[in-house]
Amino acid sequence: MNEQEKIKLLADLVAIRSVNDNEEAVAEHLAAFLGKYGIESEVVQYAPHRASLVAEIGTGHPVLAFSGHEDVVDAVGDWETDPFKLTEKDGKLYGRGACDMKSGVAAMVIAMVELKQSKVPFNGTIRLLITLGEEVGEFGAEQLTHQGQMKDVDALVIGEPTGYKICYAHKGSLDIKLSSKGKIAHSSMPELVNNALQNMLDLLTLINQQVGHVDITDPETGKFLFNFTVMNGGTQVNSIPGTTTVELNSRTIDDFNNEKVIKIIEGAIAKLEKSDPKYQLSMDILMNLPPVDGDKNNVLIKLGQKFGKEVAGQDVTLFGGSYTTDAAKFLADKPNDFPMMIFGPGNKTLHSSNEYVDKDMYLDFIEIYKKIMQAN
Ligand SMILES: [Zn+2]
Incomplete structure (x- = not known):
């Protein structure tokens, strides 16, 4: 595939407004693209207009999975170019998702196609897991994991934008909604007025005493954070x-x-409710993604470092991330030393206006992914 074709695929993906919705159009586009090169894929429906994509080449073990997400965040803010039209300026490709992470998705799809076209033999299976809804909830990764797509996987590459650096571990993320209900007071018994806000403040105080000032730092991923x-x-x-x-x-x-x-929040609710029947408190867990523990010495990371250096000509360093990724869902049932790395084209412009990816870096990652696939 020539450079123009590689950039066209990225431009086509950027043009699809998959802002936490409409990911099916991305899945369908990729299915048609892969189909042109004789690679079958499955569009996995989640909801109307929302779908993930699974495709693979090869057979048997080891199964090496490459994953990226189809959705992007909204293109608000000051853009100098049309965010949904990939625009090249000074070697940079601008557009919403150019960095996070349609370039990563396009790079892994093209690497797979080129590997198939080259007829170079490789071991086992290369599986693409292209997900919907990563930015909010990681529903795609959850659905594919429930479907068993991770069951036989031996190693996982997530192509989130790290640039020429590998993320081997990251924090978890937890979203909780607390609710407080007041009792309807009898109009003739004003002493039964039950203030839901006052009761909530009591709960927040109790939680805050135990979690609000925790000062623990993980050597890999950094400080524990807690915010109302x-x-x-x-x-x-x-x-x-x-x-x-x-x-x-x-x-x-x-x-x-x-x-x-x-546990702390449940304990605080139970304590208050036991102390006085006026408390009617509840909690809903909106999102629950555990921290991802990596093994920085895993064989996959060694390959990423080796081929990254070979292609990009610079040392590929390792870091622990403060964010979360689909790995939290994909690796829920895997051991801590499961071979995983987050390694993909991009930079710190993700989620911001004038998001871009360096054209050379995008093209480099196609080569890096191809080499990792061949070394499977
Ligand atoms: Zn992302």
């Missing part, structure tokens, strides 16, 4: 609020993980 992020309650200054809700996000680490945070 949304608060709603009450309608006017002289009325007692009947309901109050609060949302919180925690970026978790091994030594202070999702379960621990959930």
Whole structure:
């Protein structure tokens, strides 16, 4: 495939407005593209207009999976170019998703096609797991994992934008919604007025005492983080609020993980409810992604470093990430030393306006992925 064709695939993907929706169009486009080169794939429906894609070449073990997501974040902010039209300027390709992570997806699809075309023999199976809904909820990765697509996988590459660096571990993420209900007071018994907001503050105080000031740092992925992020309650200054809700996000680490945070909150709710029947508190877990523990000495990372250096001409260093990825869902049932790496074209412009990927880096990753596939 020539350079123009490689850039065209990325441009076609960027042109599809898959802003946490409409991923089916990406899946269908990739299915047609792979089909042109004799690679069969399966579009896995999740909801109307929302689908993931699974494709593979080869047979048997080892099964090496490459994964990327189809969705992008909204293109708000000040763009100098049309965010949904891939635009080249000074060796950079601008567009929403150019970096996060349609270039990674395009690179792995092209690497697979070129490997097949080259007829160079390789071991086992190369499987593409292209997911919907990564930016919110990681529903695609969850669905594919439930379907058993990870069961026989021996190693996993996630093509999120790291540039010429490999992320081998990352934090977990936990979103929780707390609710407080006040009791309707009898109009003749004002002493039974039950203030849902006041009760919520008691809960927040109790939680905050145990989690709000935790200062633990994971040597790989950094500091444990806990933040109340949304608060709603009450309608006017002289009325007692009947309901109050609060949302919180925690970026978790091994030594202070999702379960621990959930237990503390459950404990606080139970304690208050036992102390006084006026408390009617509940929690909903909106998102629960565990930290991903990596083994920085795994064989896959060695290959990534070797071929990264070979192709890009620079040392490929390792780091632990503060974000979360589909790996949290894919690796839910895998051991900590499961061979996984996050390694893909891109830079720090992800999610920002004027997002871009260096053209050379995009083309490099096609070569790097192909070499990793061949070394399977
Ligand atoms: Zn991403």
